[in-house]
Amino acid sequence: MGAFITRRLVGVLPVIVGVSIVIFLLIQLAPGDAATVLLGPQATEAARQELRHTLGLDQALPVQYFAWLVRTLSGDFGRSVATQLPVAALVLPRFVNTLILTLGSLLLAIVIGYSVGLFAALRAHSLFDRTSMAVALLAGSAPPFWLGLILVLLFAIQLRWLPVSGMQDIAGNGGALDVMRHLVLPAVTTALGPAAIIARIVRSSVIEALGRPHVRVARAKGLTRATLIKRHVILNALPPVVTITGLQLGYLLGGALLTEVVFAWPGLGSLLYDSITARDLPVIQATTLLIALAFVLANIVVDMINAALDPRLREA
Amino acid sequence: MSELAGAGAGDADTRAIEASPLGPVRSQARFWRLKSFARDRGALVSGVLLVAVVLAVVFAPSIGRYGPDDADNLARYAPMGAGGHLLGTDQQGRDMLARLLFGGRVSLLIGVVPTLVAGAIGLGLGLVAGYVRGLVDQIIMRCLDVVFAFPMVLLAIAIAGSMRPGVLTEIIAITIVLVPYFARLARTATEGVVPMPFIEAARAAGGTRATIMLRYVLPNVFSPVVVYATTLMGLMIVVGSGLSFLGLGVQPPTADWGAMVAEGRVVLRRAPHVTILPGCAILIVSLAFNFLGDGIRDALDPRTIRR
Amino acid sequence: MSAPATLAVVDLRTRFGTASAGATVVDGVSFTLRSGRTTALVGESGCGKSATALSLMRLIEPPGRIIGGTVTLDGRELLTLSEREMEHVRGARIGMIFQDPLTSLNPALTIGQQITETLQAHQPMSRAEADRKAIELLTRVGVADPVHRIHDYPHHFSGGMRQRVLIAAALSCSPSIIIADEPTTALDVTVQAKILRLLHDLQADMGASLFLITHDLGVVAAMADEVLVMYAGRIVERADVDTLFHYPRHPYTKALLACVAGIEDERSVPLEPIDGSAPDLRHPPEGCRFAPRCPAVRDVCWRQDQPLRPVSATHEAACILVEAEPALA
Numbered sequence: 001m002g003a004f005i006t007r008r009l010v011g012v013l014p015v016i017v018g019v020s021i022v023i024f025l026l027i028q029l030a031p032g033d034a035a036t037v038l039l040g041p042q043a044t045e046a047a048r049q050e051l052r053h054t055l056g057l058d059q060a061l062p063v064q065y066f067a068w069l070v071r072t073l074s075g076d077f078g079r080s081v082a083t084q085l086p087v088a089a090l091v092l093p094r095f096v097n098t099l100i101l102t103l104g105s106l107l108l109a110i111v112i113g114y115s116v117g118l119f120a121a122l123r124a125h126s127l128f129d130r131t132s133m134a135v136a137l138l139a140g141s142a143p144p145f146w147l148g149l150i151l152v153l154l155f156a157i158q159l160r161w162l163p164v165s166g167m168q169d170i171a172g173n174g175g176a177l178d179v180m181r182h183l184v185l186p187a188v189t190t191a192l193g194p195a196a197i198i199a200r201i202v203r204s205s206v207i208e209a210l211g212r213p214h215v216r217v218a219r220a221k222g223l224t225r226a227t228l229i230k231r232h233v234i235l236n237a238l239p240p241v242v243t244i245t246g247l248q249l250g251y252l253l254g255g256a257l258l259t260e261v262v263f264a265w266p267g268l269g270s271l272l273y274d275s276i277t278a279r280d281l282p283v284i285q286a287t288t289l290l291i292a293l294a295f296v297l298a299n300i301v302v303d304m305i306n307a308a309l310d311p312r313l314r315e316a
Numbered sequence: 317m318s319e320l321a322g323a324g325a326g327d328a329d330t331r332a333i334e335a336s337p338l339g340p341v342r343s344q345a346r347f348w349r350l351k352s353f354a355r356d357r358g359a360l361v362s363g364v365l366l367v368a369v370v371l372a373v374v375f376a377p378s379i380g381r382y383g384p385d386d387a388d389n390l391a392r393y394a395p396m397g398a399g400g401h402l403l404g405t406d407q408q409g410r411d412m413l414a415r416l417l418f419g420g421r422v423s424l425l426i427g428v429v430p431t432l433v434a435g436a437i438g439l440g441l442g443l444v445a446g447y448v449r450g451l452v453d454q455i456i457m458r459c460l461d462v463v464f465a466f467p468m469v470l471l472a473i474a475i476a477g478s479m480r481p482g483v484l485t486e487i488i489a490i491t492i493v494l495v496p497y498f499a500r501l502a503r504t505a506t507e508g509v510v511p512m513p514f515i516e517a518a519r520a521a522g523g524t525r526a527t528i529m530l531r532y533v534l535p536n537v538f539s540p541v542v543v544y545a546t547t548l549m550g551l552m553i554v555v556g557s558g559l560s561f562l563g564l565g566v567q568p569p570t571a572d573w574g575a576m577v578a579e580g581r582v583v584l585r586r587a588p589h590v591t592i593l594p595g596c597a598i599l600i601v602s603l604a605f606n607f608l609g610d611g612i613r614d615a616l617d618p619r620t621i622r623r
Numbered sequence: 624m625s626a627p628a629t630l631a632v633v634d635l636r637t638r639f640g641t642a643s644a645g646a647t648v649v650d651g652v653s654f655t656l657r658s659g660r661t662t663a664l665v666g667e668s669g670c671g672k673s674a675t676a677l678s679l680m681r682l683i684e685p686p687g688r689i690i691g692g693t694v695t696l697d698g699r700e701l702l703t704l705s706e707r708e709m710e711h712v713r714g715a716r717i718g719m720i721f722q723d724p725l726t727s728l729n730p731a732l733t734i735g736q737q738i739t740e741t742l743q744a745h746q747p748m749s750r751a752e753a754d755r756k757a758i759e760l761l762t763r764v765g766v767a768d769p770v771h772r773i774h775d776y777p778h779h780f781s782g783g784m785r786q787r788v789l790i791a792a793a794l795s796c797s798p799s800i801i802i803a804d805e806p807t808t809a810l811d812v813t814v815q816a817k818i819l820r821l822l823h824d825l826q827a828d829m830g831a832s833l834f835l836i837t838h839d840l841g842v843v844a845a846m847a848d849e850v851l852v853m854y855a856g857r858i859v860e861r862a863d864v865d866t867l868f869h870y871p872r873h874p875y876t877k878a879l880l881a882c883v884a885g886i887e888d889e890r891s892v893p894l895e896p897i898d899g900s901a902p903d904l905r906h907p908p909e910g911c912r913f914a915p916r917c918p919a920v921r922d923v924c925w926r927q928d929q930p931l932r933p934v935s936a937t938h939e940a941a942c943i944l945v946e947a948e949p950a951l952a
Contacts, residue, residue: 018462022471029478125685141602143554145561146577146595153588213726220680220721221741221792222714225706231740235731254469258558262581273562276477288474292466 004307008300016296020072023289024065027281072289078282080275087286091271095290097167098267102256104183105190109252110241112191113198118238120199121206122229133203136196144255148189148262155185165264186263190255194248201239209237242309246302253295359611362604369601373420382411384418385569393587406576406590407583415576416597422483422572423598426565427553427605430490435545437491438498443537445499446506447529457503460496468493469555476564486556486565494548501544505537543613550605557598573598625831627658628697628716628799630679635692637671637678646904647690648674650856656800661826661833663843663864665879666853669901672836673722675853676804679834680719681709696800715745718798720822722805724785728777734785735773738792745796760791764821783814787821794825801826802834807842819846840883844868849937852876855902855912858931862938872940874917911941919944 071078077087116136120129139147156164167182209215210233218232260269268287275283372379381400388409396404396412403412441460445453463471476489509515510533518532557574559565566572571579573594580591637649648671656662666672677683679694681701694701696716701709713719721727728737738760739753748756754773761769764787777785786806794801803822807815823846826833835846843850843864850867852860852875860873871877878897899916902908910925911917917924923943931939 014458015461015465018459019465022462022466023474026474026478029475031480137603137606138599141550141554141606142599143557143561143574143577143595143602145558146591146598149577149581149584149591150595153584153591157585213721213723214729216682217719217721217727217789218729218737218740219682220713220719221744222710222712223740223744224710227740227744231732231736232729236729250467253467257467257469257473258561261562272473272477276473277563281478284474284477288466288470291470295467295470296465 001308005304008303012296012300016293019292019296020069020289021065023285023292024068026285026288028061030279030281077286080280080283087282090283091268091286091290094266094268094271094287095294097265098256098260098269098291100179101183101186101190101260101265101267102253104187105194105252105256105259106245106248108187108191109194109198109248110245113195113244114202114238114241116195117199117202118206118234121203121210124203124207124210129203132199136199139192140196140200144189144193145258145262147192148185148259151185151189152262165262167266182265186259186265189262190252190259193255194252197248197251198244201244205239206233206237209233212236240306240309242302242305246299246306249295249298249302253291257291358607359614362607362611365604366601366608369420369604370424373417373424376414376417376421379417380411380413382414384410384414384571386410386414393583395587396589403593404587404589406579407587412590412593415571416573416593418570419572419576419594420597422566422570423553423557423560423574424601426483426486426490426556426560426572427549427601430487430494430556431545431549431552433487434491434494435498435541435548438495438500439502439534439537439541441495442499442502442504443506443529443534446503447510447525447533453503456499460499463493463496466493469558472555472559473562473564476559477562481564481567483566486559489559489564490552490556494552497548498541498544502537502541505540506533509533509536539616543609543616546605546612547609550602550609553605554598554602557594625658625797625799625829627830628832629658630656630717630800630832630834631693631695632656632679633693633695635675635678635694636690637674637683637687638690639674639687640905641686644905645686647907648687648856648904649678650904650907651692652853652856652858653692654851654858654861656832656834658799658832659826659830660848661823661835661846662849662851663847664834664836664851664853665838665840665843667838667901670853671856672838672853673804676719676802676834676836679802680713680717682713682719711745714741714793714798715796716798717800717802718793718796720786720790720793720801720803720806723809724782724789725809727789728785730777733774733776734780734788735775738773738788738795741792741795756795757791760795761788763825764788764791765817766791782810783818786810786814786818790818790821790825794829797829798831800832800834802836804836805838806835808837808839815842822846840879852879855907856904857912857941859913859942860938860940861931862934862940866935866938870938872934872938872945873913873942874919874944875913876940878916878918911943 075088077091079085080087080090083090116132120132123129152164155162162185163182165182168178215228215232218228223231256267257269257272259265260267261273264270268291272284272287272291274280275287377383380402386409388405390409391399391401391405392407392409394401394405394409396402398404401411401413403416405411406415441456445456466474472489472493475492476485479485479488515528515532518528523531556565557572557577560572560574561578563575563578566575568575568579576594577591577598580587580594584591632655633653635649635652636647638647639645650671652671652675654662664672664675674683674687678689679701681689681704683689689702692702696712701712704712728734735754735757738757739750742748742753742756743750757773758769761773766772766784766787772779777788780788790806801822806822807818810818819842822833822835825831833846835842837843847864850860850862850864851858852867852873854875860867860871860876862871867876868880871880875897882896897916902912902915908914908925910923910927911920911929914920914924921943929941929943931941932945933939934945
């Protein structure tokens with residue numbers, strides 16, 4: 001197992017380097033010269049010249065890259081163009097909020113996806129099955145940000161059961177319960193797409209398992225349907241949560257970013273959005289880098305857990 | 317990307333049969349495929365629907381009485397069906413139907429163009445990587461791995477967000493993000509075709525690498541890529557609308573469906589239809605592409621031909 | 624010892640598909656199983672043998688369903704029982720052994736668990752008691768070192784061994800009726816004989832009734848007391864085993880016997896395959912179902928289907944010739 005971990009970590013290094021290069025290059029995409037971009041339109045020409053010199057913008061691109069890399073690795077993500085504050089301090093609390101949203105959505109997606117998928121499979125071709133699969137199809141095809149707005153319309157505006165946006169009430173002293181209340185709609189919105197896909201996967205997996213010969217043999221022994229499902233179907237049929245999670249992670253994360261904007265959830269997604277609107281490139285870079293690294297890390301963790309559970313995977 | 321389709325390489329067999337000099341076999345196979353496709357009601361309806369949508373947006377100027385940017389202060393927030401506006405008006409009194417039709421032009425463009433371009437590029441890259449193998453393969457796949465390391469939406473947002481906002485920006489961003497998915501699919505399909513005997517035969521007959529790739533491998537790799545592309549178009553319309561929603565695409569006053577949802581958000585309480593309608597449009601088109609993709613896949617797979 | 628019981632099947636009909644599009648694969652089958660007797664059901668693939676067995680256990684699943692007839696166990700109608708009541712019957716009163724031991728065991732559970740679950744489903748017993756019983760059963764079916772092997776997983780066992788385990792599980796609650804659906808078809812020839820012997824011994828010990836489904840006439844000759852010959856969803860001949868092999872009356876039975884080489888036959892005696900193939904039950908013919916392949920077919924056979932006619936008190940055949948030629952014995 002140790003060898004596997006080492007190999008995996010070593011293997012991911014070039015990818016991380018690649019990621020950093022891509023993010024570094026983002027500035028090159030921006031219209032105008034980098035110094036203008038970094039300092040904003042209000043800066044004086046003198047300030048710009050100074051920055052050009054500091055950043056070594058007159059030097060070759062690879063040199064700039066290494067300079068940038070060194071700065072970033074030492075924790076200096078530059079300063080936000082909009083607020084002139086160090087980006088690093090800005091980003092960390094947001095990261096935690098996004099984590100809360102993502103994990104909450106993941107949990108919800110797994111719970112909803114597995115339950116619906118299992119029920120639908122056990123009652124295959126019934127009304128529940130057909131309806132839930134139709135709903136799953138719709139939920140999977142609809143734009144998530146729009147679904148979020150529909151949910152807001154229904155639950156926050158019409159029914160007034162839940163808050164419209166934000167993470168806490170203005171006064172900010174509602175505590176954990178208040179956060180949970182605010183988490184409901186964003187988490188449901190983000191979870192719907194992945195939940196729909198999980199439900200479909202679980203359903204087909206269980207239906208396939210129900211058709212296997214040993215299930216019929218078990219029925220012939222006179223086991224009750226409940227016992228049958230518990231011992232002979234669920235064990236063999238449900239796709240491992242970890243694998244499914246791994247597959248849905250990218251989709252979930254992307255959805256979370258958009259949802260944060262819809263619900264003004266103060267996480268990295270809304271920070272990214274704000275920084276794009278303000279053309280605040282250092283923040284865009286730092287946010288993207290952080291999210292990408294978190295994603296890479298999450299994927300490695302999933303692989304590790306999978307390999308720990310199934311020794312056959314350690315050969316990869 | 318959630319839909320990691322490992323499409324049917326059983327197509328290789330059918331295509332191999334078609335590539336042979338037996339003319340009647342070729343046209344027969346095609347006939348059954350079309351018939352099979354026609355039997356799939358979902359796919360047929362979707363195909364017809366999409367054609368209708370395309371026609372509608374192409375002929376948008378000739379449909380209805382209003383332009384998409386005709387603001388009418390007196391008819392603001394009109395509900396659906398009121399005062400000659402079939403789908404109501406928005407907060408500036410602009411006709412929703414007209415806006416949907418004109419907006420559809422951009423939305424469809426953003427869904428279709430990047431898919432086609434990325435498909436072509438990805439197909440080429442995957443073909444080369446899968447056929448040539450070795451160092452070229454390694455380099456290509458490592459580069460693609462870097463793009464895969466990002467959640468797709470994030471990278472698209474970051475790229476589009478760094479550039480000047482506009483339709484071209486969105487198209488470029490989505491294309492870049494899509495290429496690796498096509499490349500990976502094409503590579504897998506190519507790996508499935510290369511060991512086949514007729515490729516051996518072609519090599520023995522003395523073709524150059526390029527010739528073999530283009531004449532023999534490419535046709536067999538084509539069908540899974542086409543199926544994938546159709547499904548992806550639907551998804552890209554959703555992703556593209558997401559980018560537009562964030563303001564990264566077309567700028568006001570022109571709007572596509574995603575931007576319309578963003579605009580409608582401000583008046584969600586007062587006139588929900590302004591938000592609901594464009595979202596429905598995205599949903600319907602996305603579903604249609606989904607069904608169409610499934611139908612094409614089933615039609616191309618010789619095992620699911622319905623007589 | 625299992626309790627003596629009689630399973631009476633009358634006019635059983637099972638259909639797959641809808642009323643408009645489908646096939647009635649078991650089309651009016653009747654027979655009786657009695658304690659201590661082995662009844663064999665013979666026929667070619669697709670004739671409805673397995674469907675009959677599954678129907679007895681009510682294990683037919685959509686798109687198939689039982690559409691008619693009665694199945695009574697000691698007078699108790701099984702087809703109208705609730706699912707819960709039927710669960711009490713399965714395993715406890717009727718046990719079933721299936722065809723392919725390689726796929727019939729759950730790979731994720733130990734073989735001990737797959738035996739004890741049957742026991743615990745029908746009788747209140749602790750895990751320890753169930754395990755003890757399982758060890759006994761494994762010994763009885765000939766699995767060596769049962770004390771350790773109950774903790775092993777199916778993939779540790781060969782095909783023959785797995786079938787023994789399945790037999791142990793099926794018979795764990797001493798059912799009165801044992802249904803064995805091609806229990807040896809998937810096994811090596813050498814193992815086949817052992818498994819059949821095992822079944823025979825167990826049945827004799829328990830005094831149960833064995834319903835043996837097979838396409839192998841050799842198995843029939845070795846094991847059966849009574850034979851039912853099935854063709855295209857119908858029973859076409861029923862007789863004691865000796866009578867069937869020596870005095871078959873239905874042309875299909877005769878043809879089947881001609882297909883098989885006897886050990887006394889000369890090398891030059893040709894095996895006679897039966898021309899043609901079984902009818903498509905989606906559109907069953909009006910007349911006798913064997914008519915297209917029957918060497919003795921008459922005009923009337925095409926128009927009229929033949930019911931089972933008695934040849935003697937214990938011998939019936941569904942052929943018009945039964946009337947024409949009186950019994951020879």
